[in-house]
Amino acid sequence: MKEICIGDVYQIQCYKHNGKIHRAWDEAVVLDIKKDYIVFGNNKTRVTESEGTTWRTKEPAIIYFFKNKWYNVISQMKKDGVYYYCNIATPYIIEENTIKYIDYDLDLRIFPKGDYKVLDKLEYQYHKKKMKYSSDLDLVVNSAMDELISDYIAGDKTFNEKRNRDYLQVYLDLKKNN
Secondary structure, rough: OOOOOOOOEEEEEEOOOOOOOOOOOEEEEEEEEEEOOEEEEEOOOOOEOOOOOEOOOOEEEEEEEEEEOEEEEEEEEEEEEEEEEEEEEEOOEEEEOOHHHHHHEEEEEEOOOEEEEEEHHHHHHHHHHHOOOOHHHHHHHHHHHHHHHHHOOOOOHHHHHHHHHHHHHHHHHHHHOO
């Protein structure tokens, strides 16, 4: 397997528990490589939904994929501030220039003023029943949401606006030089 390097471009594929692809992003540029996570960036990238429809993201994003945490974090750099969209999901794997993970529906939305909201509880309950999530998986998913909220409240570096703006500059510089 090729070693991952800053500036490399990957695709992102999000799956559901049943193994079906849910959504795919055309581009994620490697911005930083840490022991337990990798930071990517993209902007106005094409997203393809499972049924084939496509759309583009509206703003630059800094994306954190963790090796051992059951969530990922997307820092959305909007005109009115930084929003965070956090997916409860398996730790990532990389295969053939593609970052892959399984999404477990529950999301955490964090707003620029610091308030947050858990999203998609009904979707989670529906898929839990339909796809027969085990009680162990249910525990892992709910524990991951608790850990995510705790990490946010504790001021984890993932949620540091200055740090994410610095990563955005790295992304813009890499795009300019390519």
